[in-house]
Amino acid sequence: MDKRRSMENQDAGQENNVNAVNSHVFISVPQEDLGMRGNLKRIGRKCLSSSKENGLLIGLLFSVVFGVVMGVCIRSTYGRLPKREIMYLGFPGEILMRMLQMLILPIILASLISGIAGLDAKTCGRMGLRTIAYFGTTTFLAVFLGILLAVTIQPGGNADRNSMQRYGKAEQLNSADTFLDLIR
8 A cells, every 4th residue: 555655646746847857777687597498489589580570581592492402302313304304494493584684674774764863954964975975985896896806807717618517407396395485
């Protein structure tokens, strides 16, 4: 009872005194040794909170490890795979790389547009003129150098085309190859 009355008196005193000073002191107490099981729980909680923040990175690392393990298992089980099966296994990765290549140009273009939008008109005009001049100059030099080297070196000029033997035959197309080429 005495504690309640004293707390009510303190609350009433604080309501009357608006400018009261906070006299609470926080003291950090070192954690006691919780034993092996308690430490594992604490570490597990930390890992779980970190994994929520870095889920994409953990998923990427798990996928890489999974791919390596699957590659080792398939190679040890089946031995050397034929080219067609290797093509089938590599198809999803090829699609992923093509999708990433498709994204690069729009991302660069969008970042350039947003960067130019932040500049004033005078600076943008000068920078645009310099960019066009730089692009034109480097393109002209690349074309000139390519033509000069092709005329000077004449690649394939000394080859005797009549003595070249043709090896192999045209492979027969499979319906799966045609379908995969439609997706690519």
